[in-house]
Amino acid sequence: MTVQRKTSEEGQGDLPWQWQETKWRAIVNKVRAGRSLRPKTWKNGAQVCVALSFDSDHETGTLRDGEDSPGKLSQGQYGSRVGVPRIRRLLDRYDIRASFFVPAVVAKLYPEEQRALVAEGHEVGIHGWIHERNSILPPAAERDLQMRSADVLAQVTGKRPVGIRTPSWDFSQHTLAISREMGLLYDSSLMADDEPYEIVEDGKPTGMVELPVEWIKDDAVYFNMNRFSGLRPHTPPSAVLEIFTAEFEGALAEKGLFLLTMHPHIIGHRSRIQLLESLIRHMRAVPGVWFATHAEVAQYCRDNG
Amino acid sequence: MTVQRKTSEEGQGDLPWQWQETKWRAIVNKVRAGRSLRPKTWKNGAQVCVALSFDSDHETGTLRDGEDSPGKLSQGQYGSRVGVPRIRRLLDRYDIRASFFVPAVVAKLYPEEQRALVAEGHEVGIHGWIHERNSILPPAAERDLQMRSADVLAQVTGKRPVGIRTPSWDFSQHTLAISREMGLLYDSSLMADDEPYEIVEDGKPTGMVELPVEWIKDDAVYFNMNRFSGLRPHTPPSAVLEIFTAEFEGALAEKGLFLLTMHPHIIGHRSRIQLLESLIRHMRAVPGVWFATHAEVAQYCRDNG
Amino acid sequence: MTVQRKTSEEGQGDLPWQWQETKWRAIVNKVRAGRSLRPKTWKNGAQVCVALSFDSDHETGTLRDGEDSPGKLSQGQYGSRVGVPRIRRLLDRYDIRASFFVPAVVAKLYPEEQRALVAEGHEVGIHGWIHERNSILPPAAERDLQMRSADVLAQVTGKRPVGIRTPSWDFSQHTLAISREMGLLYDSSLMADDEPYEIVEDGKPTGMVELPVEWIKDDAVYFNMNRFSGLRPHTPPSAVLEIFTAEFEGALAEKGLFLLTMHPHIIGHRSRIQLLESLIRHMRAVPGVWFATHAEVAQYCRDNG
C-alpha cells in the first residue's frame, strides 16, 4: 500500500529502491540489538527463566479508538472483573510472581486491582496512558503521556515503575530517548532476539535492557476477534498450548529466557485459563526453572549478562 | 482507522489521549456490570446451568445489507428449511428447551416455524426487525423497530417476548433505555462476565438481568464464510467442540452458567449438528445439569441471585 | 459497508429497515427452493449418492480480473498440466464418473483435456465464458456469454451441456431465466438445502433441478491463498478430510446426496490429492453408494424425486 502511494512520486529519487546506502543504513541503525545479556546461568543456577506478563488493557483498547460501544466496553470490563482475579488465583496457586503492564487510565479505573497485585509481589509496569499508538503521536505528546503514566502508577501503587511495554508494541522513533531520559531499567517491546540484549542507539550502547517479545508468544494473536474485520479465534487452545510449550522447550534447551505476553480479557476466559494452567504445570515440573518478574530478569541480566 | 482520522483533528483537544478524566469515566460508566446474579445453586440444586440459544437470522443478514443475491438468500432459506428442523429434532431427542431470537421479518416469513417452537416449549425472543445494526440507526428508529418487533412476535406466537438479543450483539447508547421502557426481564448482548449480572446505567442499578454472551461461545465466529472478505471456516468442528467443551467444563467447575449462541443456517449443517450433538451428550452425562431457556434463567437469577 | 452508504441516504425511506413488506417479500421470493426432489432410494437401491465435481478454472481466475502476471497464470496452468491428469488417474482407479465445469476460454485453451474427460465418461458442464461475475454483468452480456459458452463446449466435446454451475456460484437476477430459456436440466449454484430441489421463480415451479452446493463442501474455502489479502490455507488437509467425511456421513445417515466441489489447481496438489483419495476410499467402503455425474443425479431426481 505504501509502495503503491510511493510509485506515484516516481522520479523524485526517494522510492526505497532508489535510496542511497546512507539512508537505509541510518534507518536500520536507529535502534538496534547490541550485545547479548543472557547470563551464563540464571538465578540460583536455574536452567531456564520464565517471565510471564499480562497487559491489562481492559477498556482502553476501545477508548483509544474513540469508541463508546457498551458491548466492546463490557469485553474490557471482563478483564478486570473476571480475568485478573482468575489470573491472580492461578499465579498464587503455583507461587509465581509476574508482571502487569497497565495503562494509566486503567490504573485510575481500577486502583485496588493494581494495589492488590503489588501487595502480592507482582510488578506493575508502564503501558501508556490510554493504550495510545506511539508512532502516530506528536513526539511531545508521547513524552508527556509516558511520563505522566509513570506518575499515575507510582501514585496508585506506591512504587515507581522501572520498565515499559509500549502499547501494541508500537515503539516510535522517540520512545527510546524518552525511556532513557526517565532512567528506565528496561523496555519490553522489541523483537531482535529470544534473549535479553542491550539496546544500541545510532551505533552507541545505551545500557538499557531489552526483554524481547514476539507475536508467537502472545495470546491475542491467536484469540482476538474483530467483528468488522477478518480477525477470528481460529486457533484452538490445544494448538496454542503446543506453540507455547515448544517455545518453552526451545528456551530450556538453550538455557535461555521464555517470555510470554497475555491479556486478562483474552486469556482470562474459562477455555483459555485452562491452557495457561496446563503450561504452568508443564513448566513447574521442570527442575531448575526460575519464574521472575520482568524487573527481576532485567536487573539480573544487567548485573550478570 | 478511527485514530487515523482523529489525528487530523489534532489540537482540538478531543483526541482520546487528550480526554479529560470526566469524559472517559462517563463513557465507561454509561452501561456497566453491577452485582452478580449467580445463584448459590441452580434450580433443584443443579450444579451447572446450560442455556442454548439460536439466532434465527435466516435471510435477514442479506436483506439488512440491501442485497438481493439469490445465492446468499438461499443460504438464509437453508436456516429455516433444514437448520431449524434438525435443531428441533435434536432438542427433542435430548429433552431440552432452548431460546430462539427471531427478527420480525423472519417471524413474518416463517410464522409456522415460530409457533411450532413455542408449542414445543422453546422461547422466542426479540432480535430486531431485519437484523439492523442498532449503533448506526437514528435513536427513534431503533426504539420504533424494537417495539414493533416485540409486537410482531407476540402476534405470531401468541406470547409477548420478555428478553432481547440485539442483532450482531450491537448494543447502542439507547438500547438499554428502550429495553427498560418496554419492561423487559433481560438482555443477552453484553460480555462483562461469564455469569448473569444486574445492569447498571450511569451508576444506578436497573433491576434488569444481563445473560452475557461471548464470541468464544458463538458458532459464527468459527464457521462463517464471506466470499469477498477474508472470512473462512478455518476451524474444524473438532476444534470448536474442544472450545465449547472447555467453556462448559469451566462453568461446571465454578457451578456457573454456560450460555451458547448458535445460528440455524450455520450450526444446522450436517458436519456441525454432529458437534452440537456430541456436546449435548457430554453435558447430559453430567449429573445435575439444568438446561433452561434464557427467560427461565433470567427469572431464576432475579429471584435467587 | 453497503449499510454505511445507505445511511447517508436516510429519509428516502428506502433503507432496508424502512422497506415495505411487499419489497422484502419480492426479493426473497425471486428465486426459491420448492419441493424436494430427493428420491426414496437412489439408483439400484443405493443408500447414498455421491456427486463429485471439479471446476476447471485454470487461468481464467486471473484473466477475468484483467491480470497478466506470469506467476498467477502459472498457477492456473498447473490445473491443466498437473491437476487434471492426477484427478483423472484417481477417478479411473476407483471407477468413478464425475462432472467438470469448464469456462469456454479453458475449453479453447485445452480442447484435448475436455475431449479426454468426455471419452472417459465424465460430464463437462457450463461454467461461464472467462469465469466472469454474473452479478456485475449487463443482463444481455450474461445471456450472450452463457449461450456462447454452451456452444463452445458442444463444439469442443461433441456433446451439448445440460447443466450449469455459475462461476463463483454468482447467480444473478437473470441467471435462472437464461438457463430456462436454454432448456437446461439443472443448475448447481444455490444453497437452500443439502438435497436436490425444484427451483421456484416468483412463486411458480420451474421444473428445473437444483443440485445444491455449499462453501463447506468446497476445497477453495480451506486452501485458497491470496498474496495481497488475508486469504491463507490455514486448514490442514486432515481437518478438511474431517469436515468432508462428516458431511458424507450425514448424507449417508439421511440417505441423501453428498455433493462436493473442487478445483484441479487446488485439490490437484500432492498434499491434497491424498485427502481426496482417503475420502474416496472411505466412501467406496460403504455398501450401496452411488457415484454419479451431476447430469445423472439431476435426471434421476427429476424422474424419481
Add this chain to the structure above:
Amino acid sequence: MTVQRKTSEEGQGDLPWQWQETKWRAIVNKVRAGRSLRPKTWKNGAQVCVALSFDSDHETGTLRDGEDSPGKLSQGQYGSRVGVPRIRRLLDRYDIRASFFVPAVVAKLYPEEQRALVAEGHEVGIHGWIHERNSILPPAAERDLQMRSADVLAQVTGKRPVGIRTPSWDFSQHTLAISREMGLLYDSSLMADDEPYEIVEDGKPTGMVELPVEWIKDDAVYFNMNRFSGLRPHTPPSAVLEIFTAEFEGALAEKGLFLLTMHPHIIGHRSRIQLLESLIRHMRAVPGVWFATHAEVAQYCRDNG
C-alpha cells in the same frame, strides 16, 4: 476489485469478457511451462530430490515499504542474529547444502553472513535489491536493480549467482528477458508444475530451467503476522509439518522434486525450527534422497532432464 474498476469503462470493448481470442491467448502464452526437465533418476540414482531454500529478507520487507518502525526492523534483525545461525547449525548437523536468496541490501548489511554460507557450501542467489516488487517497477529499473543485485552478491561472496528467486515471487512481464540477458541458469518463482521444466516465452523454448515454487511449500503462508491486517499464524507447527511431509511423500512416490521455501526470520523461531528438524529427520531416514542446492538441481536437470 479490478473488475469493479473495469465495469465503469464498459462499452470500450476491453473488459476481459469482451476480449478477442488473440488477446487472451497472447497473455497466457507470454511465459509458459514447456517440456518437463524431470530426470529419469536423480544424481547417483537417488529416488527423490530435496531442495531447501531460505529467502533472507531480514529488514528489507520493512525498508521496501518505506517504513522505519524499530519494532518491525527488529523482527528483521532476528533473521540474521538468530535465524540464520540456527539454520546453519541445523543444516550442518544433517550435512545438507541449501540455497539462500539474498537481497543486495541484506548482503551489504550482513556480508559476513553471506561469506560464511558460501564457505559452508551453500548457494547464494539473487533476490532483488531491497525486496522490491517487480510488477510495479519501471522496466528499466527492474533490469538495473536485478543486474546490480547480482554484482553485489558476486562482490560480497566472490561467486557470481546463477539463479534468481524474484522477491515475493513477483515475476513481471520483463523478468524473463532480464534473466535471459544475464545468462542465468534458472529461475525459481513460477508454479506451473511440481517438477522442473523449461520456460517457454511467446511459444519459443528458452533453455532456461524453472524450479517451481508454491505457496503450499512456504513457511510465510502459515506463520506470517501483520498487526494491521488479518494475517495471523493460525496454523500450528504440527499442521505445517503434516502439510510439508505430505508434499514430500508425494514427491517420493513420483520420484520427483520436493522444493521448500523458508525465511530465516520466520522458520528460525524456536517453535518452528523444531518442525524443520522433524521434517529433515523424516526425509533423512528415506534411503536414496538427494539433498541439493537449487543450482545443482537446475544443472542436473538441464543435463539429464
